[in-house]
Amino acid sequence: xxxxxxxxxxPLIDAAALIVAVDKGFTAxxxxxxxxxxxxxxxxVRDKLNIGLFDAAHLLAPVAIASSLGLGHVKVPxxxxxxxSLNGNAITVSPAxxxxxxxxxxxxxxxxMATALALARVVAxxxxxxxEPLTFGMTFPFSTHNYQLRFWMAAGGVDPDxxxxxxxxxxxxxxxxxxxxxxxxxxxxxxxxxxxxxxGVGLILHFVSDILVRAAEKVLAVRxxxxxxxxxxxxxxxxxxxxxxxxxEQPQNRTEVASILAQPERIGxxxxxxxxxxxxxxxxxxxxxxxxxxRYLLVGREGAPRPDPVQAAWLYAQMVRWGQAAISPEALxxxxxxxxxxxxxxxxxxxxxxxxxxxxxxxxxAGPAFDPVDMAGYLASFKVSRRVP
Amino acid sequence: MGAExxxxxxxxxxxxxxxxxxxxxxxxxxxxDVVHISEMQSLLSRIYALDPDVIVIDLExxxxxxxxxxxxxxxxxxxxIAMFVDQSDAASIxxxxxxxVSAYIVDGLKKERLKPILDLCISRFNAFAKxxxxxxxxxxxxxxxxxxxxxxxxxMKLKGLTEEEAYVxxxxxxxxEKKKIGEIAQxxxxxxxxxx
Numbered sequence: 001x002x003x004x005x006x007x008x009x010x011p012l013i014d015a016a017a018l019i020v021a022v023d024k025g026f027t028a029x030x031x032x033x034x035x036x037x038x039x040x041x042x043x044x045v046r047d048k049l050n051i052g053l054f055d056a057a058h059l060l061a062p063v064a065i066a067s068s069l070g071l072g073h074v075k076v077p078x079x080x081x082x083x084x085s086l087n088g089n090a091i092t093v094s095p096a097x098x099x100x101x102x103x104x105x106x107x108x109x110x111x112x113m114a115t116a117l118a119l120a121r122v123v124a125x126x127x128x129x130x131x132e133p134l135t136f137g138m139t140f141p142f143s144t145h146n147y148q149l150r151f152w153m154a155a156g157g158v159d160p161d162x163x164x165x166x167x168x169x170x171x172x173x174x175x176x177x178x179x180x181x182x183x184x185x186x187x188x189x190x191x192x193x194x195x196x197x198x199x200g201v202g203l204i205l206h207f208v209s210d211i212l213v214r215a216a217e218k219v220l221a222v223r224x225x226x227x228x229x230x231x232x233x234x235x236x237x238x239x240x241x242x243x244x245x246x247x248x249e250q251p252q253n254r255t256e257v258a259s260i261l262a263q264p265e266r267i268g269x270x271x272x273x274x275x276x277x278x279x280x281x282x283x284x285x286x287x288x289x290x291x292x293x294x295r296y297l298l299v300g301r302e303g304a305p306r307p308d309p310v311q312a313a314w315l316y317a318q319m320v321r322w323g324q325a326a327i328s329p330e331a332l333x334x335x336x337x338x339x340x341x342x343x344x345x346x347x348x349x350x351x352x353x354x355x356x357x358x359x360x361x362x363x364x365x366a367g368p369a370f371d372p373v374d375m376a377g378y379l380a381s382f383k384v385s386r387r388v389p
Numbered sequence: 390m391g392a393e394x395x396x397x398x399x400x401x402x403x404x405x406x407x408x409x410x411x412x413x414x415x416x417x418x419x420x421x422d423v424v425h426i427s428e429m430q431s432l433l434s435r436i437y438a439l440d441p442d443v444i445v446i447d448l449e450x451x452x453x454x455x456x457x458x459x460x461x462x463x464x465x466x467x468x469x470i471a472m473f474v475d476q477s478d479a480a481s482i483x484x485x486x487x488x489x490v491s492a493y494i495v496d497g498l499k500k501e502r503l504k505p506i507l508d509l510c511i512s513r514f515n516a517f518a519k520x521x522x523x524x525x526x527x528x529x530x531x532x533x534x535x536x537x538x539x540x541x542x543x544x545m546k547l548k549g550l551t552e553e554e555a556y557v558x559x560x561x562x563x564x565x566e567k568k569k570i571g572e573i574a575q576x577x578x579x580x581x582x583x584x585x
Contacts, residue, residue, distance in 0.1 A: 041453040047491075051483050072460040074482070140454050141461050167433065168458040170451035182430065324461070 081343035116156025137186035213363025245300030307339035540574035
C-alpha cells in the first residue's frame with residue numbers, strides 16, 4: 001500500500017466512478033490507500049485540492065480550467081487525467097413556468113430551440129406586464145450548469161445577464177428553492193432534478209444531452225505538480241477509475257452500484273433514484289411521465305472516460321463568451337492542457353479506447369460546429385454574449 | 390468608509406454559538422460593526438442589503454459557493470469581492486482552511502486591514518472546535534460513568550461484592566486486557582443482556 005491518499009467529492013451521481021473505484025476495492029487492488037472525503041461546496045473542494053489537503057478530487061471541469069487560468073481565485077495548475085462523466089445534468093422548471101413555456105411553444109417540447117424561443121416569449125410577456133424577471137439557479141459561476149443554461153436560453157434570444165436572474169444555489173437547496181418560489185428553474189446534476197420531480201415541485205424540461213451531445217462534466221483532478229511527482233499514483237488512480245466506469249455501465253451491476261452510492265456517507269439518497277439516473281430512465285413530471293435517453297449520463301461508454309481537450313476548449317470559449325475570461329491563444333492552450341489524454345493513455349494503453357461511435361466533439365443544438373482553432377470566429381457567430389472589451 | 394471607522398463584518402454561520410463567540414471576539418478587538426446571518430435563504434440579496442466590507446463564512450456551509458458569485462462582475466453584484474483571504478499568502482489560506490473558516494474581502498477595503506480580522510476568526514474557530522471537542526469528551530465520560538455504575542451493580546449482585554471491590558475488579562481486568570474500564574463495563578452489560 002502507498003501512503004494514504006485523500007480524495008474530495010461532492011455527493012452527486014457523477015462521482016460514481018470515483019466512489020465505486022474505492023468502495024469496490026479497485027483502488028486497493030492497485031495498491032492505493034484512498035480515503036474519500038465528502039464535501040459541501042465546490043469552493044471547499046477547490047481550496048483543499050489547491051493547498052494539498054486533497055491529493056485528488058471529483059471536480060467540475062470548468063473549475064479545473066478556471067483554477068489553471070487563475071480566474072476568480074488563486075492560480076493553481078490542475079491536470080485532469082480522467083473524465084468522470086459526460087452530460088448528466090438537466091434543466092428543471094416550476095410547474096407554473098412549465099405551463100407558461102408549453103403555452104408558447106411552437107414545435108416539439110424536447111427541442112431546445114423550440115423551448116428557448118418559447119422562454120423568450122414568456123420573458124417578453126413578463127416584462128410587458130411589469131412582472132419580476134425569472135430567476136434561474138445553477139451551481140457555481142464556473143460550472144457546466146451555468147454555461148448550459150446560458151447557451152440554451154441565449155439561442156432563443158434571452159440574455160442571461162439582462163433578461164433573467166441567474167443565481168448560485170447549493171444543489172441540496174434546489175428543490176426547496178423551487179418549492180418556495182425563490183427560483184423558477186434550475187440546472188443541476190443528478191439526483192437533484194429527480195428529487196424535485198418526486199416532491200412534485202418541478203418538471204424536467206431538458207436533459208443537457210438535448211443541448212449538447214457530448215459535454216464534459218466532472219473530472220478526476222490533481223495538481224499538475226503532484227501529477228509530475230507521482231506519475232505511478234496518477235496511473236493507478238486512472239486504472240481504478242476506468243475499471244469502476246466499466247463496472248458501472250454493465251446493466252447487471254446497476255443494483256449493486258446504486259446501493260453503494262446510496263450509502264449515507266456517499267451520496268445518501270434512495271438507491272431507486274440513483275438507479276433511474278444510471279439507467280437514463282427519468283421521471284420528468286410529477287404525473288409519472290418517464291423519459292428515456294441512453295445519452296443522459298455517460299460514465300464508461302462512448303469514449304467518455306478519455307479526457308478530450310476540445311471539450312476543455314469549448315468550456316473556455318463559454319468563459320470568454322460570458323465575460324469571465326479574455327480571449328488569448330495562451331489561455332486557450334492552458335485550458336486545453338488541463339485535459340490530459342496523454343496521462344490516460346499512459347495508464348491504460350489500448351484498453352482505454354472505448355468506442356466513441358460517430359459522435360462529434362461537442363454537438364451543440366445551435367450555432368456553428370465548434371472549432372477551437374477559430375475560436376474568435378466561432379464566438380462572433382453568437383448574437384447574445386457578454387465579451388469583455 | 391473612513392480610515393478610522395470600523396469595517397462592517399458579516400458572519401455567515403448556521404451555528405449560533407460559534408457565531409456568538411466570534412462576534413464577541415471581534416467586538417473585544419474593537420470591531421463593533423458585526424452582523425450575523427444564520428438564515429441561508431436569499432443569502433446574496435441579504436449581503437447586498439448589508440453591504441459589508443468583510444464576509445466570514447464557515448467551511449461546512451454549502452452556501453459558500455453562493456458567495457463565489459460575488460467574484461463575478463455582473464449587474465447583480467454591486468461591489469465585487471476582491472479576494473479570498475490573501476491570495477499571495479499561502480500560510481493564511483492553509484490556517485483558515487484548517488480552522489474551518491474563510492473570509493472574503495469586498496472591493497475597497499485595504500487588505501492589511503483584513504489580516505487581524507482573519508487571525509481573530511481563525512483563533513476563535515479553533516477555540517470553538519476545542520470547546521466542542523471537550524464537550525464531546527465530557528459527554529462520553531458521562532456515558533462511561535453510567536455504564537461503569539451499571540456494570541458495578543451487576544458484579545455486586547452476581548458475585549456478592551461491595552461497590553469498592555466491584556470497581557477494583559473492573560479496573561484490574563481493564564489493566565490486564567489493556568482496555569478502558571468503560572469498554573470492560575460495556576462488555577459486562579452486553580454479556581448480562583445476552584444471558585438474561
